[in-house]
Amino acid sequence: MAAILKVLAAGGLTALALLASPALAAEYTVTLQSMKFGPTPSGLHVGDVIVWQNNDFLRHTATARDGSFDIDLPPHTQAKLTLAKAGTIAFFCRFHPGMTGTLTVTQ
Amino acid sequence: MRKQLIAIALTVLASGGIARAADAPNDAQIAHIAYTAGLIDIAAAEQAIEKSKNPDIISFAQEMERDHKAVNDQALALVKKLGVKPEDNLTSQTLNKNAKAELAALEKLRGSAFDKAYIDNEVTYHKAVDAALSTTLIPSAHNAELKALLQQGLTLFTEHLKHAEMVAGEIK
Numbered sequence: 001m002a003a004i005l006k007v008l009a010a011g012g013l014t015a016l017a018l019l020a021s022p023a024l025a026a027e028y029t030v031t032l033q034s035m036k037f038g039p040t041p042s043g044l045h046v047g048d049v050i051v052w053q054n055n056d057f058l059r060h061t062a063t064a065r066d067g068s069f070d071i072d073l074p075p076h077t078q079a080k081l082t083l084a085k086a087g088t089i090a091f092f093c094r095f096h097p098g099m100t101g102t103l104t105v106t107q
Numbered sequence: 108m109r110k111q112l113i114a115i116a117l118t119v120l121a122s123g124g125i126a127r128a129a130d131a132p133n134d135a136q137i138a139h140i141a142y143t144a145g146l147i148d149i150a151a152a153e154q155a156i157e158k159s160k161n162p163d164i165i166s167f168a169q170e171m172e173r174d175h176k177a178v179n180d181q182a183l184a185l186v187k188k189l190g191v192k193p194e195d196n197l198t199s200q201t202l203n204k205n206a207k208a209e210l211a212a213l214e215k216l217r218g219s220a221f222d223k224a225y226i227d228n229e230v231t232y233h234k235a236v237d238a239a240l241s242t243t244l245i246p247s248a249h250n251a252e253l254k255a256l257l258q259q260g261l262t263l264f265t266e267h268l269k270h271a272e273m274v275a276g277e278i279k
Binding site: 034035058075095096097098099 | 265267
């Protein structure tokens with residue numbers, strides 16, 4: 001009986017922990033190809049992860065205009081960015097300034 | 108004066124001075140011209156990396172070296188795949204001759220005079236290369252893959268031109 005109570009209590013605690021944690025972080029991919037940033041996802045939240053996938057044979061960067069991130073992307077590589085703050089963040093490639101995009105992130 | 112020679116050679120090419128319909132460059136010549144134009148900018152970049160003390164100039168030159176090497180590697184892989192042997196031609200020879208003179212002229216400059224001359228020449232050179240690509244080299248290319256690579260090159264070099272103009276604006 002005591003053992004059953006223990007199991008129930010443990011289960012209850014787990015359920016509480018799940019309820020208390022924020023929504024699970026989502027992962028989205030932004031592809032760089034032919035000297036362009038692909039479409040950026042909508043509905044982004046703080047804590048979500050952007051996977052920057054560089055499919056070009058050229059080195060690029062994904063650099064925030066406000067300085068909040070600067071991701072180096074050698075040819076045919078990917079790198080992850082966890083969104084740390086809410087807001088509208090314009091970004092560009094430091095090497096190829098015509099490559100631009102915007103992330104809109106909410107809490 | 109000399110620094111304009113390469114631009115003039117490419118402008119002549121762009122305006123059809125060399126590429127009249129009857130003697131438009133063939134794919135083997137186009138590949139050679141594009142590769143040569145890349146090598147010229149790589150040599151200019153290597154000189155700038157060695158001579159300049161300005162971080163913006165050095166960073167721009169490193170970008171030129173990296174991007175043009177990447178494009179030339181793609182071009183080499185493509186001609187190998189297509190079984191095309193790049194063919195030397197008058198345009199490539201003129202480009203090389205003028206680039207040599209330009210490198211020698213820049214070698215004599217120092218400090219900010221060098222930086223200014225290098226970045227101004229990069230603006231002029233990329234304008235000329237972009238014009239040659241869009242008016243002559245891309246329209247004359249027969250092979251679809253070569254044409255596509257040249258088009259990718261044009262997109263890239265248009266970005267280089269923008270970046271060079273930005274740096275030139277800051278160097279003044």
